[in-house]
Amino acid sequence: MSDPAATGYPPGSTGSANAFAATRRDLQRLATHVLARARAGHGGRFGLRVTPSGLGTPAFGPDDTVLRLAGANLVVERQSADGRTAASRPLVGATLADAAAFAGVDLDEPFAPGNDAPPVGDRGAPLALDPASVDIILGWYRVGAQALDGVLPTLDHPTAAQVWPEHFDIGLSATTPTGGVNLGASPGDAGVAEPYLYVAPWTGHRPGDPDFWNAPYGAVVTRSVLAASDDPGPAAVAFLTRGVDLLSAG
Numbered sequence: 049m050s051d052p053a054a055t056g057y058p059p060g061s062t063g064s065a066n067a068f069a070a071t072r073r074d075l076q077r078l079a080t081h082v083l084a085r086a087r088a089g090h091g092g093r094f095g096l097r098v099t100p101s102g103l104g105t106p107a108f109g110p111d112d113t114v115l116r117l118a119g120a121n122l123v124v125e126r127q128s129a130d131g132r133t134a135a136s137r138p139l140v141g142a143t144l145a146d147a148a149a150f151a152g153v154d155l156d157e158p159f160a161p162g163n164d165a166p167p168v169g170d171r172g173a174p175l176a177l178d179p180a181s182v183d184i185i186l187g188w189y190r191v192g193a194q195a196l197d198g199v200l201p202t203l204d205h206p207t208a209a210q211v212w213p214e215h216f217d218i219g220l221s222a223t224t225p226t227g228g229v230n231l232g233a234s235p236g237d238a239g240v241a242e243p244y245l246y247v248a249p250w251t252g253h254r255p256g257d258p259d260f261w262n263a264p265y266g267a268v269v270t271r272s273v274l275a276a277s278d279d280p281g282p283a284a285v286a287f288l289t290r291g292v293d294l295l296s297a298g
Contacts, residue, residue, distance in 0.1 A: 226253045246267065
């Protein structure tokens with residue numbers, strides 16, 4: 049089995065790096081081409097939100113529709129004459145086409161969520177959703193949302209945190225004396241295999257502790273590093289706060 053620190057899996061997990069990467073890829077396809085695409089069809093906006101059980105859209109359209117990933121299930125909520133209704137479909141073994149049909153999404157409609165967004169891909173192939181990986185990835189968004197809320201009172205002119213399907217991270221922006229900064233949480237990517245938090249200044253200025261600035265675009269701390277700390281939640285907030293403090297002092 050692969051090193052858990054390299055995959056984002058906790059010690060004792062039965063998962064693998066390949067399963068984790070494949071799950072992340074197909075969750076991003078679902079978030080992009082089902083959730084975000086559906087919202088974009090009603091006003092053009094496609095940012096997503098972290099929910100208690102995963103990711104979802106704000107309410108949109110004439111029926112106040114909400115689409116959300118609740119673990120490895122797709123939930124559709126709508127307002128009807130009889131009140132608010134909900135329906136759920138398991139996604140393990142389903143295809144992207146199945147998910148889109150359940151949500152009432154047309155995968156052939158034009159949609160431009162960004163140059164780095166994943167393509168629709170093979171809409172008829174079963175989605176690769178390893179349950180352990182789904183739990184880790186969706187749980188990481190909750191960690192990120194809580195960390196961003198923790199640092200929010202210290203920020204100057206922060207934007208609302210959103211999940212952007214193009215890069216599949218939850219992030220916000222704020223201003224500092226040395227320029228703007230992006231703060232957020234990613235479930236991993238080609239550069240960092242496991243989930244991580246990041247501080248990404250808009251300029252090349254990296255004031256203060258050079259050891260803090262450990263990434264080409266700023267600073268990161270991984271899930272495994274936080275998990276090894278005495279209290280991961282406060283450690284996550286402390287990491288983001290440290291980056292903002294360095295930029296504010298520099």
